[in-house]
Amino acid sequence: AQKITQTQPGMFVQEKEAVTLDCTYDTSDQSYGLFWYKQPSSGEMIFLIYQGSYDEQNATEGRYSLNFQKARKSANLVISASQLGDSAMYFCAMRGAPLNTGNQFYFGTGTSLTVIP
Amino acid sequence: DAGVTQSPTHLIKTRGQQVTLRCSPKSGHDTVSWYQQALGQGPQFIFQYYEEEERQRGNFPDRFSGHQFPNYSSELNVNALLLGDSALYLCASRQTWGRTEAFFGQGTRLTVV
Numbered sequence: 001a002q003k004i005t006q007t008q009p010g011m012f013v014q015e016k017e018a019v020t021l022d023c024t025y026d027t028s029d030q031s032y033g034l035f036w037y038k039q040p041s042s043g044e045m046i047f048l049i050y051q052g053s054y055d056e057q058n059a060t061e062g063r064y065s066l067n068f069q070k071a072r073k074s075a076n077l078v079i080s081a082s083q084l085g086d087s088a089m090y091f092c093a094m095r096g097a098p099l100n101t102g103n104q105f106y107f108g109t110g111t112s113l114t115v116i117p
Numbered sequence: 118d119a120g121v122t123q124s125p126t127h128l129i130k131t132r133g134q135q136v137t138l139r140c141s142p143k144s145g146h147d148t149v150s151w152y153q154q155a156l157g158q159g160p161q162f163i164f165q166y167y168e169e170e171e172r173q174r175g176n177f178p179d180r181f182s183g184h185q186f187p188n189y190s191s192e193l194n195v196n197a198l199l200l201g202d203s204a205l206y207l208c209a210s211r212q213t214w215g216r217t218e219a220f221f222g223q224g225t226r227l228t229v230v
Contacts, residue, residue, distance in 0.1 A: 004159075033217050043205055045160070045221035052217075091159055095217070104150065104173060105209075105219065107159030 002027045004092050006108035013082045014116050020067070021077040021111045023092030029053075032096050034075040035105070036066065039089040048090075051075060082115045089113075119144065121222035123208050129228045130198050138193040138225045142210030148172075149191040150219065151183060154205040166191055167213055195227075203229045 003026040013019035025034065036048040051059045051066045059066040067076040079086055092108045122141045130136050142149050148167045152160035162175035166185035185191045189210075195202055205226050209219040 035218060037221070043207075043224040043226070045207060045209075047218045047220065050218055093159075104162035104165065104175060105152075105160070106162075109157075109159050 002029075002032075002094055002096055002106040004094055004106050004108035006092055006111050008111045009109075010112045010114070012114050012116055013079075015084060016081055018078060018080045019082055019113065021079070021090050021092075021113065023075045023077065023108060025073050025075060025092070025094050027073075027094065027096060029096040032094055034066070034068070035093040035095070036064070036075075036077045037091045037093060037107075038086075039091060039110070041088070045091070049077065079113075084115050084117060087113060087115045121146075121208055121210050121220050123206075123222035123225050125225060126223065127226045127228075129230060132198055132200060132229055134198050135194065135196045136198060136227060138195075138206050138208075138227070140191045140193070140208030140210075140222060142189050142191070142208075143220045146210035146212055146220070147189050148211050148213045149185060149189065150209045150211075151191070151193045152207040152209065153177070154207055154224070156204070160207055163193070198229045200229050203227060 005024045032053045034051045037045040049061045049064045051068045063080045065078045089110045091110045093105045124139045150165040151163040154160040164174040169185045180196045182194045205224040207224045208222045211219040
């Protein structure tokens with residue numbers, strides 16, 4: 001069974017500082033994808049970054065990077081230079097193999113990030 | 118290019134009633150999934166549609182049913198509503214082949230009273 005664990009219910013970060021949101025996962029699949037989504041109070045889930053299980057390089061998308069440690073089954077999200085607009089819920093999610101035939105996402109319980117001016 | 122659109126945005130229903138939620142996927146996307154997000158929780162997978170057929174289903178009762186139309190839009194139907202069905206219902210669309218991320222709509226907030 002697939003499982004995502006996010007152990008930080010809430011996090012605070014000073015504006016312009018970096019912050020790391022933790023995510024660990026459990027799966028027996030050899031091929032899987034890891035995702036981070038941002039959910040503002042409006043409700044929409046906004047895709048941030050993707051890491052494939054066979055990708056050797058950590059994924060980066062602008063101010064977002066994913067610290068992927070396969071042996072530890074962790075996929076932490078790093079947000080650099082935090083902005084006030086980064087305040088939101090952040091969800092780590094996983095999809096199992098095969099990635100291209102529509103497997104479901106498994107989500108964690110989320111981390112609420114608050115950026116302090 | 119419009120993203121995933123859902124309607125209505127908010128809905129209040131009485132216990133025992135039936136409800137239909139609608140979703141239009143992002144242009145070019147052919148797979149639509151539905152998720153239920155209870156307050157303070159992560160989204161839970163309900164089911165997924167591709168080529169107008171339900172392809173995968175999560176752990177939800179038969180009261181939850183769906184449909185996908187030839188234009189790839191989709192409906193989620195919930196019968197015999199329970200108070201516990203109150204949640205944010207999210208629709209996600211993606212290309213079946215190609216990029217792996219899903220795009221989500223803004224959700225429908227359903228309140229059952």
